Amino acid sequence: NAGVMQNPRHLVRRRGQEARLRCSPMKGHSHVYWYRQLPEEGLKFMVYLQKENIIDESGMPKERFSAEFPKEGPSILRIQQVVRGDSAAYFCASSPPGGRVNEKLFFGSGTQLSVL
Amino acid sequence: QKEVEQNSGPLSVPEGAIASLNCTYSDRGSQSFFWYRQYSGKSPELIMSIYSNGDKEDGRFTAQLNKASQYVSLLIRDSQPSDSATYLCAVRVNRDDKIIFGKGTRLHILP
Numbered sequence: 001n002a003g004v005m006q007n008p009r010h011l012v013r014r015r016g017q018e019a020r021l022r023c024s025p026m027k028g029h030s031h032v033y034w035y036r037q038l039p040e041e042g043l044k045f046m047v048y049l050q051k052e053n054i055i056d057e058s059g060m061p062k063e064r065f066s067a068e069f070p071k072e073g074p075s076i077l078r079i080q081q082v083v084r085g086d087s088a089a090y091f092c093a094s095s096p097p098g099g100r101v102n103e104k105l106f107f108g109s110g111t112q113l114s115v116l
Numbered sequence: 117q118k119e120v121e122q123n124s125g126p127l128s129v130p131e132g133a134i135a136s137l138n139c140t141y142s143d144r145g146s147q148s149f150f151w152y153r154q155y156s157g158k159s160p161e162l163i164m165s166i167y168s169n170g171d172k173e174d175g176r177f178t179a180q181l182n183k184a185s186q187y188v189s190l191l192i193r194d195s196q197p198s199d200s201a202t203y204l205c206a207v208r209v210n211r212d213d214k215i216i217f218g219k220g221t222r223l224h225i226l227p
Contacts, residue, residue, distance in 0.1 A: 042204055043217040045216055048214050055213065055214075104165055105162065107161070
């Protein structure tokens with residue numbers, strides 16, 4: 001499968017635990033985006049990364065949230081000390097390298113995070 | 117604050133008619149515009165992209181862009197029940213390359 005791979009599909013955490021969401025981009029893609037979606041809402045931009053570099057994290061809360069995209073391995077979105085308000089669908093998308101204005105996003109299937 | 121605005125709907129259109137979806141954006145420097153379709157419980161998929169003023173046609177879909185009015189639209193001809201979904205407008209912000217989405221318009225095609 002050459003598409004964007006996200007895991008897990010469903011993640012249940014209790015308040016105060018940590019959540020780790022993984023995303024492997026499409027082959028040949030070096031840019032990764034993370035978005036959060038609440039029911040009946042659009043996609044809210046969180047962070048934009050390329051290998052070993054955060055390009056834009058202006059949509060990510062300053063506390064408890066972090067993201068990385070190491071040289072080897074998937075991109076990780078980490079949420080520490082989760083609260084009920086973190087419950088949402090988290091989508092990862094990838095795009096080809098180059099930063100050209102005509103890039104298009106390819107989305108993974110998403111991770112549904114539920115905080116009890 | 118850069119924004120993308122859409123009417124949330126639902127927009128109900130009879131089967132076989134033309135569905136018209138609209139979107140406005142706030143950043144005048146935006147250069148790239150996209151329409152994504154999202155079925156309930158699924159991930160968004162790209163259906164159209166447009167970069168220049170005017171119309172761009174792809175099968176039953178036509179995207180229209182008017183940069184002076186900061187307005188982009190999507191027309192779906194010969195609407196089918198399978199077109200029932202949420203349509204997300206997305207804009208690439210010129211300076212920093214992040215892509216911002218509107219909240220989407222729910223489209224319901226009436227059989």
